[in-house]
Amino acid sequence: MTSPGLNEDKVALSPLIKRRIDTLHADKMAINDQKMKLIGPLDLDDWGFVHFPDFTFEAPPEALRDDGIICGYIPIGLTMRAFMNAMPKYINKNSALGGAWIKPITDFAPIRMAPEDFPDELQPVWDKYHTFPGFGGMNHCAGDITIGLTLGWGGLLDKIRYYRAFNSPEDTSFYDGEELVVLGMQEYIAELAVEARRLAAEEKNPNDKENLNEIARINEWLVDNPPRTLREACQFIAHFQTLDRTYYVGGALDQLDEALRPYYERDAAEGILLDDEAVWYVASVFFNDTHYSQIGGLIPDGSRDMTSRMSFIILDAMHALKIPINIALRVSDKVNETLLRRSLEYTMEDGTGVDYSLNIGCEQGFSRNGYPLGLARKRAKVGCNWTAIPGIEYPLQDVTRCNLGFAFYHALQDVRVGERSLDYLYERLQFHTKAIVDSIKAGYDRHYEVVGRNTPEVVYNLFMHGPVERGLNCSEGGVDVLSFNIDGVALATVADSFAAIEQRIVKEQRITWDELFEVLDKNYEGHEDIRLMLANIKRFGSPDSAAEKWALKVRDHFVWCCKHEGTPKHNLPIIPGMFSHGTLIELGSRLPATPNGRKNYEPISHSNEPDPGFARGVDTFSPSLKATAVAHAQPGYGNSAPLHLDIDTDMLAKHGGMDALIALIHTHNHMGGTLINLNCLTEKILLEAHEDPSIHPDLIVRVTGYSAFFASLSKDYRQQIIDRFLSKRAG
Numbered sequence: 001m002t003s004p005g006l007n008e009d010k011v012a013l014s015p016l017i018k019r020r021i022d023t024l025h026a027d028k029m030a031i032n033d034q035k036m037k038l039i040g041p042l043d044l045d046d047w048g049f050v051h052f053p054d055f056t057f058e059a060p061p062e063a064l065r066d067d068g069i070i071c072g073y074i075p076i077g078l079t080m081r082a083f084m085n086a087m088p089k090y091i092n093k094n095s096a097l098g099g100a101w102i103k104p105i106t107d108f109a110p111i112r113m114a115p116e117d118f119p120d121e122l123q124p125v126w127d128k129y130h131t132f133p134g135f136g137g138m139n140h141c142a143g144d145i146t147i148g149l150t151l152g153w154g155g156l157l158d159k160i161r162y163y164r165a166f167n168s169p170e171d172t173s174f175y176d177g178e179e180l181v182v183l184g185m186q187e188y189i190a191e192l193a194v195e196a197r198r199l200a201a202e203e204k205n206p207n208d209k210e211n212l213n214e215i216a217r218i219n220e221w222l223v224d225n226p227p228r229t230l231r232e233a234c235q236f237i238a239h240f241q242t243l244d245r246t247y248y249v250g251g252a253l254d255q256l257d258e259a260l261r262p263y264y265e266r267d268a269a270e271g272i273l274l275d276d277e278a279v280w281y282v283a284s285v286f287f288n289d290t291h292y293s294q295i296g297g298l299i300p301d302g303s304r305d306m307t308s309r310m311s312f313i314i315l316d317a318m319h320a321l322k323i324p325i326n327i328a329l330r331v332s333d334k335v336n337e338t339l340l341r342r343s344l345e346y347t348m349e350d351g352t353g354v355d356y357s358l359n360i361g362c363e364q365g366f367s368r369n370g371y372p373l374g375l376a377r378k379r380a381k382v383g384c385n386w387t388a389i390p391g392i393e394y395p396l397q398d399v400t401r402c403n404l405g406f407a408f409y410h411a412l413q414d415v416r417v418g419e420r421s422l423d424y425l426y427e428r429l430q431f432h433t434k435a436i437v438d439s440i441k442a443g444y445d446r447h448y449e450v451v452g453r454n455t456p457e458v459v460y461n462l463f464m465h466g467p468v469e470r471g472l473n474c475s476e477g478g479v480d481v482l483s484f485n486i487d488g489v490a491l492a493t494v495a496d497s498f499a500a501i502e503q504r505i506v507k508e509q510r511i512t513w514d515e516l517f518e519v520l521d522k523n524y525e526g527h528e529d530i531r532l533m534l535a536n537i538k539r540f541g542s543p544d545s546a547a548e549k550w551a552l553k554v555r556d557h558f559v560w561c562c563k564h565e566g567t568p569k570h571n572l573p574i575i576p577g578m579f580s581h582g583t584l585i586e587l588g589s590r591l592p593a594t595p596n597g598r599k600n601y602e603p604i605s606h607s608n609e610p611d612p613g614f615a616r617g618v619d620t621f622s623p624s625l626k627a628t629a630v631a632h633a634q635p636g637y638g639n640s641a642p643l644h645l646d647i648d649t650d651m652l653a654k655h656g657g658m659d660a661l662i663a664l665i666h667t668h669n670h671m672g673g674t675l676i677n678l679n680c681l682t683e684k685i686l687l688e689a690h691e692d693p694s695i696h697p698d699l700i701v702r703v704t705g706y707s708a709f710f711a712s713l714s715k716d717y718r719q720q721i722i723d724r725f726l727s728k729r730a731g
Contacts, residue, residue: 007309008338011316017276021320023094024287028323041714043582045706046324048289050100052088057108070111071454073177079109081184089195093208096284097235098192098215101242104249117450125439129406130590135443137399142252142382143463144391145259149233152226156462157182167471174471181458185243186223193219230263234281241289247459252382253291254390257311264310282317286325292382297330300374307336319346324700324707328381331669332359344658348680352702356665357381361674366638384705385579385640391465393481394474400440405490405591405604407432420513430557437561444484445569452476484572485639488558489580492540492605495551496596500534502546520593523600535597541610541629551633559635577639578608581704585716608633608641612723631671642675646725649680677702686725690718
């Protein structure tokens with residue numbers, strides 16, 4: 001669907017703007033090259049920090065407890081303020097904006113949970129199942145950036161002081177700590193302006209001198225005042241990014257096109273803004289950091305898509321800069337068709353681009369938790385895989401891993417000493433899965449009670465509706481929607497193992513239970529024939545496979561464990577998801593051999609996806625098979641379980657090209673899918689880059705829900721993508 005009168009043209013860049021953006025790309029490559037040499041591979045979303053290897057920092061002595069750690073509002077506020085004053089003030093003369101973050105503050109200062117507040121009684125369970133419990137997780141929510149854009153830093157300070165006086169709490173530490181953070185930001189911004197003035201005085205090129213002076217003027221204004229123009233709004237967002245990343249590496253950035261649209265429209269109407277300048281401003285935000293944000297999507301009543309000219313400018317900025325950028329396009333039946341098609345055009349040209357957040361699975365799924373559909377539509381894709389309602393919801397997504405692979409491993413050990421049957425194996429899997437989920441729930445109860453007095457959300461509290469007004473950390477009732485997430489992992493590993501046992505032991509009686517235990521104990525050494533026999537069944541994702549039946553049974557029980565009751569003490573609501581991030585390597589490295597033919601310590605399966613190579617011998621366009629399997633195995637309550645598609649552009653040409661991708665995206669949406677991560681590459685380029693990353697240093701890929709330079713990933717992380725891609729003929 002297109003909008004009448006909406007300018008959907010590509011932006012033509014002037015020579016000056018193109019030079020600036022191209023130079024920003026080159027500068028980014030140089031910065032990343034330095035980081036790789038000094039730090040090594042970075043197996044994460046492409047953090048935009050500028051590395052200053054000689055920088056050191058000592059926390060204020062008054063912030064330290066007797067045991068040497070820093071926790072609580074005032075100690076953290078003191079430390080953040082001191083750090084923002086101390087860290088180098090970076091200005092790039094090709095950027096429209098000033099500033100950059102330099103590394104997380106926790107690399108320099110011992111900000112952490114107090115040992116006495118840690119749930120030691122739960123640690124043995126977490127260790128047994130190699131669980132990521134989520135306790136102490138930080139920043140996995142999204143602020144409403146319009147709060148800051150409306151108030152500015154001076155207005156945020158006034159708001160803190162007003163509600164401290166209005167509420168008159170006995171303990172003012174919440175407000176005192178937040179005030180220190182804002183004061184630190186104001187002092188940081190003032191020093192940015194001073195640095196820009198200094199650089200301008202030394203600059204010989206008149207265009208660059210003018211740009212540096214403008215950066216100084218904007219920062220001088222923004223110390224106390226809210227932004228008035230698009231460029232000032234982008235500079236405010238860059239300040240927010242620097243603060244957000246510095247404190248526990250936050251990364252959520254709201255519905256970016258709607259946040260910036262009023263400034264663009266006002267500037268354009270007043271004749272003070274050209275579209276290529278707008279592209280440069282947004283590209284400068286992306287150069288500053290790869291925060292997660294969304295474009296497009298339905299307004300709350302569902303009557304129309306909110307795509308605007310700003311949506312196209314954001315897409316063009318992403319394409320022009322050509323660095324890892326984490327933008328999602330929300331897809332519905334009312335999506336702007338030109339925006340969708342152009343995003344795919346850019347992906348096919350660049351190798352990757354936006355990912356696709358799907359409205360039916362995300363919105364209707366979230367409403368199944370008892371929330372109105374209009375509220376569900378406000379959930380934006382603002383994390384690696386995850387969505388949240390900016391400013392309203394505390395979901396704590398992507399901080400847990402319920403390792404179903406270890407639930408299965410312990411169930412198999414129970415069968416070893418007990419009843420030799422599939423029914424008993426599944427019964428024990430149910431027991432161990434519930435034990436993991438229950439332990440995470442108990443940890444969330446403790447998190448709810450103690451995280452605010454230890455590591456409060458001193459950044460997001462400023463950008464949420466409620467915390468400052470109530471004087472409460474957003475984790476403990478400062479916001480209205482609490483929806484704690486638990487992610488299951490290793491679904492295909494478990495489902496394929498059940499199916500292999502069912503087929504080869506129970507039905508065909510090709511091997512016995514004892515023989516299975518023997519070959520697993522030996523890691524299949526000397527028994528490659530048995531390993532191949534177990535692996536070569538119809539696996540999860542293949543049409544009419546028994547493994548899919550098992551995947552759905554395992555999924556259903558995991559979902560029930562999450563949803564049938566809240567946390568034991570505070571009845572906090574739980575929403576299930578299935579997402580592994582890159583931890584399939586880490587978690588797999590601890591898991592012994594499994595009956596699906598996987599050897600000791602090899603990676604587990606991704607999220608709720610079939611394993612690579614699942615459809616060998618099936619004469620079908622395997623991306624469609626994979627998409628169907630992922631859609632069928634969604635947890636179903638609105639949290640993303642993503643589909644990764646790594647498609648050879650040569651193969652794509654044989655299957656209808658862009659039209660085939662558009663059809664697949666819409667079909668996956670209607671089947672209840674939630675997120676599609678897409679790479680369109682050629683086998684030749686990918687293999688060359690894997691063998692020698694220096695050959696294609698600026699090749700960008702989507703790894704899971706995030707994008708990164710392929711060359712900046714470790715060999716193991718690159719191998720994930722190679723495995724997915726080389727099995728394209730088979731999924």
